[in-house]
Amino acid sequence: MHILVCVKQVPDTTEVRIDPETNTLDRSSAPAIINPYDSHAVEEAVRIKEKVGGKVTVLSMGPPAAVEVIKRCIMLGADEGYLLSDRAFAGSDTLATSYILAKGIEVISHKEPIDLIFCGKQAIDGDTAQVGPGIARRLGMPQLTYVKNVVDVDTAKREVQVHRKLDDGHEVVVSKLPCLITVEKEINDLRYESLPNMLRAARYQPTILGMTDLGADPVKMGLKGSPTSVSRIFAPSQRGEGEILKGSEQEIIKQLVQKLSQRAI
Numbered sequence: 001m002h003i004l005v006c007v008k009q010v011p012d013t014t015e016v017r018i019d020p021e022t023n024t025l026d027r028s029s030a031p032a033i034i035n036p037y038d039s040h041a042v043e044e045a046v047r048i049k050e051k052v053g054g055k056v057t058v059l060s061m062g063p064p065a066a067v068e069v070i071k072r073c074i075m076l077g078a079d080e081g082y083l084l085s086d087r088a089f090a091g092s093d094t095l096a097t098s099y100i101l102a103k104g105i106e107v108i109s110h111k112e113p114i115d116l117i118f119c120g121k122q123a124i125d126g127d128t129a130q131v132g133p134g135i136a137r138r139l140g141m142p143q144l145t146y147v148k149n150v151v152d153v154d155t156a157k158r159e160v161q162v163h164r165k166l167d168d169g170h171e172v173v174v175s176k177l178p179c180l181i182t183v184e185k186e187i188n189d190l191r192y193e194s195l196p197n198m199l200r201a202a203r204y205q206p207t208i209l210g211m212t213d214l215g216a217d218p219v220k221m222g223l224k225g226s227p228t229s230v231s232r233i234f235a236p237s238q239r240g241e242g243e244i245l246k247g248s249e250q251e252i253i254k255q256l257v258q259k260l261s262q263r264a265i
């Protein structure tokens, strides 16, 4: 079983500040970390490998410094890592990002076919949750999003059974392999890194691939390949405290109508 996990390097949003003058993220204020959802995706892939055998490969797109997230994944038990890094990738929106990652996955799967792809549910900086589904669509494979439990991976039947999180419970879904899964944090508890994995990570150098290695179309990446653009980023102004209306249904309706009319709404 060859499992591939997409991992993104993100600024630690618990530390990041917004520049009040320019309303942009002051990225220098925050350390770069592995997207927390992606740590859980790697952990799940490693657990499946331990159960059914196989190999875990991680893939990231980012600047050369993103090598660090791949080393982190080696510490967590991944076997191999690829970094897609090229100036031509800069400024890519989610459409272009999913194109570049899908191209990278195609290159890796030509060497060794991929049975299962994991992504985080979302990245804590971009927050769109679009990249995983975008990759699945481009590769023409089923997607199982918001997965909170991988119940079984049946290598003989080439099937996976999962629980997808819903607002009011969960849905049990069975999919044929290969497929793409996006994970919730509750899917597992992270384990401590082992000493051998830490030593291996310290020496590990991932394979770095650029635009020409992927045979990718330059028009579909970077700013040129990104139909969306961010027109403004701002910190929302603080809202006043809310008020809870109490009483019977009739009393609440009366109070509400009074309050709305006082405000000329």
Ligand SMILES: Cc1cc2nc3c(=O)[nH]c(=O)nc-3n(C[C@H](O)[C@H](O)[C@H](O)COP(=O)(O)OP(=O)(O)OC[C@H]3O[C@@H](n4cnc5c(N)ncnc54)[C@H](O)[C@@H]3O)c2cc1C
Binding pocket: 006, 007, 008, 009, 035, 037, 038, 059, 060, 061, 062, 090, 091, 092, 093, 094, 095, 097, 098, 101, 118, 119, 120, 121, 122, 123, 124, 125, 126, 127, 128, 129, 130, 131, 132, 228, 229, 230
């Ligand atoms: C409208 C718009 C314009 C943008 N413009 C720019 C820009 O000009 N310059 C710029 O640098 N960025 C830009 N971005 C941000 C960039 O598009 C996103 O960082 C990137 O596409 C990933 O999207 P996301 O963070 O929402 O990931 P999500 O879709 O929330 O991530 C889900 C999962 O996909 C995988 N994933 C996501 N990104 C990567 C990655 N890079 N490598 C490996 N796996 C990954 C991870 O498993 C992750 O958990 C823009 C975003 C938007 C929405």
